[in-house]
Amino acid sequence: MNNQQAIDRLVKHLEYGWSEPTVEAIDMGIHALKESRWIPTSERLPEDNTDVIVCFYSGTVTEMRYWRNGIFQGIYEHTAKTIVAWMPLPEPYKGEGKDAE
Numbered sequence: 001m002n003n004q005q006a007i008d009r010l011v012k013h014l015e016y017g018w019s020e021p022t023v024e025a026i027d028m029g030i031h032a033l034k035e036s037r038w039i040p041t042s043e044r045l046p047e048d049n050t051d052v053i054v055c056f057y058s059g060t061v062t063e064m065r066y067w068r069n070g071i072f073q074g075i076y077e078h079t080a081k082t083i084v085a086w087m088p089l090p091e092p093y094k095g096e097g098k099d100a101e
Helices: 003-016 021-034
Strands: 050-056 059-069 072-073 078-079 083-088
Touching: 003 021
Parallel strands: none
Antiparallel strands: 050 059, 050 083, 059 072, 072 078
């Protein structure tokens, strides 16, 4: 099962009339799956001046900044023609304990 199939299944489960805490947990799962989903560059590009994770056609994965007009900048500049997909960066680690919330 891929992320989109899992998202679709969770959305379908929302129709069952769960309790509020269960609905909240399902919504959190949907959000997490969407955040970790590769987005094909043919589908859409990131917002301008955004740091993202990219996957090249070769399978190499790295972090780059999307500038605009199909241009990604890392150590070298690449166009969206050489990058097959991207995803947002995850939220930064906040640690554990009372200050983490």
